[in-house]
Amino acid sequence: MVFMRFRPRIFSPSLFGPSKPRTPTLAASPPAAAAARRRIVSMASSTTASEDALRRALAERQAAVDAQAEAVRALKAAGAAAAKAEVDAAVEALKALKVEAGAAARRLQAAVGASGGGGGAAREEMRQAVVNTLERKLFYIPSFKIYRGVAGLYDYGPPGCAVKANVLAFWRQHFVLEENMLEVDCPCVTPEVVLKASGHVEKFTDLMVKDEKTGTCYRADHLLKDHCKEKLEKDLTLSPEKAAELKHVLAVLDDLSADELGAKIKEYGIVAPDTKNPLSDPYPFNLMFQTSIGPTGLNVGYMRPETAQGIFVNFKDLYYYNGQKLPFAAAQIGQAFRNEISPRQGLLRVREFTLAEIEHFVDPEDKSHPKFVDVTDLEFLMFPRELQLSGESAKLVKLGEAVSKGTVNNETLGYFIGRVYLFLTRLGIDKNRLRFRQHLPNEMAHYAADCWDAEIECSYGWIECVGIADRSAYDLRAHSDKSGVPLVAHEKFSKPREVEKLVIVPSKKDLGLAFKGNQKMVVEALEAMSEKEAMDMKAALESKGETNFQVCTLGKDVVITKKMVSISMEKKLEHQRVFTPSVIEPSFGIGRIIYCLFEHSFYTRPSKSEEEQLNVFRFPPIVAPIKCTVFPLVKNQEFDDAAKVIDKALTTAGISHIIDTTAISIGRRYARTDEIGVPFAVTVDSATSVTIRERDSKEQIRVGIDEVASVVKQLTDGQSTWADVSFKYPSHIGPQDCLVSSIA
């Protein structure tokens, strides 16, 4: 998963991920890239120019005020020598200048407020409304609440758990089943050797500082970020130059080394937020939960930080299982763990989370995809590198064009981008708040061919929810090297191919005589020559009989004579090609997707009496935690019996439902059901037929009791739409609706 293992596997920054490359880039960061990344990091970028102008204007006004104040003081100091009228005029002018400066300050404050938070207050309010509903309805619960909880750990309560199960079931249907993927299920407990090979043991770290007196830990970049943001938002006296510097720091925050972070913290005088104590220098903290496997205490293990490694180490078996054919994909859904230093952002940054990852193995020489045609016409917001670098916004692009123009590296990567788009929008993610952002060159590892993140906009900004990366052969090679087991694929040629191969045969006897103890280094250097180097040497030896040759391991040149080495190109017949497959990896942060889905699905509408706002989640049926509720209109035996018949039919059909027999008004029961996003409400108001109400339109149809289950099943399976069934069944006008609706 890209955003979860960015550091160890790519060693480059991820905006919303924990990434922090260790190469010093603060000074070296090229202005264009820095400006572009600033665009992304802060939503303020497009207003940067006007904000700068406002800061400059404020500084000028303030300077004018200061100068005029000085003038007034000078006049007053002159005493009687100054005419009263002159003094009065100067004071009036000072007042006017102060009014102007005040206005300039307010304009700047407004600009900074709007850009910094992006309509911060409204977002915050909206988030509070969603989160309140989610917590009250037990979509999620802070874990171990009765023991005052643990930061970064959350439970899914009943409706949240059902939404999660539905999202995962749909993921299996949409990816695993549709693409015939090989799903595996590996343990969370992972021995150290695996995570050494993957790089996590060495590099899966965040930089931490400690309160030097209390020992409280903080993420170093968080403190620096908070400092810069607060300065930018609240200190109106900041010079445009200083503001630009702070913004630059924010833009390159993820790229700062420990030393650079430490230097900035010292330079800005940042102290521990709670105690104002001085802070330690930043040092790396590994984010994996460590444990010990078995009783000896000698075998270090970790809770996996991603599920992908379990797939890579099984490549060989899976390749054989697939009949030794490429391409194929393996998939895994499971828990992953990250011991965050100080989790923030609620459900978006947690210490344990569910990942769904796909590793699609493909011949690096053929990344076409037979089903790419199915997605070429999709059009959605893409945010390629060029747009980011030129400071523009994401644009609607046709996927087919993005691949044919080379914006997206290859068809397979493009195919998965399209499939991810379909997956997210079918779940109910708003397509206008979903974009695919390409990684900038400095975000990607040298080996990666191309990376795109599906980012979803929510009240926290644009959140990376799915990473789709062409990681080339990196992961399989790392495990091949460490384990000694070749993780390769074979292409058998239908007929053997003739290939020319470079053959270098050092004469150890002659080299030994000439170089004695250094012979080994010379031999290795000769054998390591590229084809061009070898051919140049061959030509030199043939023309001159000897040549100078640099042996790096000796740190000097040596003279090679003709008899010391024989160099030739030989023709050989090859029956197969052996290669390490490329990996294309779509990796889904399920919890983040679900949280964004909650925000995108939430809305409020006035109650009938318009006295209060009612909360609604407009979950599509496949996501809805409960597919329908059954309400006997009033309490009587006849309706109860009918409800029981419906209950049984719904259970048999496998439709999750609730029977609500509480003696409250049908309107309040509808509101209760809307609040957890139940799409269909069945009201039993006769012994033979019922009404079915659709949540968002509030329209009702009348259906016979024996048909209820099958109608609801069609609606929730996606076989029928509400339009289909309202065409087929008579619409029902509730007594309250008669005033405003005409009979259909």
Add this chain to the structure above:
Amino acid sequence: MVFMRFRPRIFSPSLFGPSKPRTPTLAASPPAAAAARRRIVSMASSTTASEDALRRALAERQAAVDAQAEAVRALKAAGAAAAKAEVDAAVEALKALKVEAGAAARRLQAAVGASGGGGGAAREEMRQAVVNTLERKLFYIPSFKIYRGVAGLYDYGPPGCAVKANVLAFWRQHFVLEENMLEVDCPCVTPEVVLKASGHVEKFTDLMVKDEKTGTCYRADHLLKDHCKEKLEKDLTLSPEKAAELKHVLAVLDDLSADELGAKIKEYGIVAPDTKNPLSDPYPFNLMFQTSIGPTGLNVGYMRPETAQGIFVNFKDLYYYNGQKLPFAAAQIGQAFRNEISPRQGLLRVREFTLAEIEHFVDPEDKSHPKFVDVTDLEFLMFPRELQLSGESAKLVKLGEAVSKGTVNNETLGYFIGRVYLFLTRLGIDKNRLRFRQHLPNEMAHYAADCWDAEIECSYGWIECVGIADRSAYDLRAHSDKSGVPLVAHEKFSKPREVEKLVIVPSKKDLGLAFKGNQKMVVEALEAMSEKEAMDMKAALESKGETNFQVCTLGKDVVITKKMVSISMEKKLEHQRVFTPSVIEPSFGIGRIIYCLFEHSFYTRPSKSEEEQLNVFRFPPIVAPIKCTVFPLVKNQEFDDAAKVIDKALTTAGISHIIDTTAISIGRRYARTDEIGVPFAVTVDSATSVTIRERDSKEQIRVGIDEVASVVKQLTDGQSTWADVSFKYPSHIGPQDCLVSSIA
């Protein structure tokens, strides 16, 4: 989960669980219970009597041989004094006795072999056949195999993963949906305080010994068990008394304290199996994987050993979510972890596993269940306490009778036993190899009302796969006490009830004068009196003016006079009852169920040519990893196009399938599909219709191409049986079958 958390929560032995109570029972174990438990521990119990007789017979024969040998030696020593004829006769007699002893030894060996392994060789062979197929077909894979694996960790490969997903989906349908349970999803990382309250930190341990030189760790009970078993099976010279002793040790193995285990290990001279080095004394090793939450290293956490605690700590919220009504059930599916000292038994004893647990909260005064009538007529193998204690076998019992006779404690517990039976048998568990075994009194915690295990017989013996326990109020009380948050339910009375309440009012002034510094202890002791004690004291004070009173905390009696305390019964009006609900807990070890299902579903049948045995898994459609395969009979465009149409229809219908276009015979393709338990094979042999073959009967029907998906869906959804569809569609006789079948 009972078998997974037995030790901390019940502190008593579980056969297949890790349990080992810490009370010394070796000496005290009552013979009847020991005999009964021996029955269960070893399958040899029923042959114990004849085995004893054989040992005795062998010992007698051996004694006779020894005596005769002595006689021969004496005769020979006498030299010429003994007549040659006499010596010859004695030697002949010795030979005859040796033959008899040999025969007796063989009879004993046969008896021991048969009883010890219970047809050991055949079981072992059967297990090997299943396990070979499972590993070859990637149902499971030893985890991290390329790094030589980690004991006790396994991956599910593609078919295994699909079986697991299907089992869990059916579990959700059968329990969560059918019973409207509140499903939750809590993290695996758990703070120490929660597991201190549950008892795991203190008591979730196994006894371990170390090789004193190499430090290698062993489970102490395993070494003692192996020693006893080997002696019993291989040492034919064992006296019946010694054999009985070893068997007794095996029977009480789970009950032995560290000291007792250590003493036996010393007594029997048991050494480290690999090195023959001496062993340390046994000491407890906590089986939880420990870790640290957050960066400070100060917050200890553990990977949860069961999922139940996540439900208990959420009781209050869930109770409110359920409208403050009882009964209700919460459920959770998730990973649990146990750091086994030395995992054995393949998939049955692993370090990480999936649990599915239900906590059904119920009023302790009303454990009836409205749906119990639905299961009363179920009849299956039950193994109540009495049968175990009298050495009998499990018997077919009607569930309704078991509850009405009080064998099963209450209706709710009975209801869940019935539902578990239905769940397991619908998955494909053989009902003749499934029994419900009641815990013996010494296996249960003092607070538990009743416990039953669903045990499934496989090649490892009877394996506990589901625990169904009435745990009374223990768990909620433990968390109430530790957290200070009352986890209780309320019953509002329709009209207030008058209750008599004991009121004890100590006069602190008088007590203070009399007892000075001890006053507090006396007050507490007075207030803690039961109703009877208080009423007795009241009577004594009224008649005699004073009375002796034992204060335990002071370790002595004190004299209480009339003015020191007032005791009365007062009538009060109560509006509600506040109580801690009882918990009835069905807890499923998903991996164990799946492994047993693999064994129960496996069979072999000869190939057409009868040259080889073909492997088949007879999974029911709901469990089968792939629901159907599609085989174009020969490679041509027409058939390929038809296969594509079917592919699309199956995908849309959500049916997992494989298209197999390999150019091998249809028979071999069928065999390949049988080996992973695919129930239906679709063969495309025309452009308009296909055949569908049922795996176990090998019968085929002919179905139009546009109907294939709906027919397979009906079959796999359980809406139609094979009999239904073979009645509806024409049967198809393959060319190979013509010779042996007549046209239907």
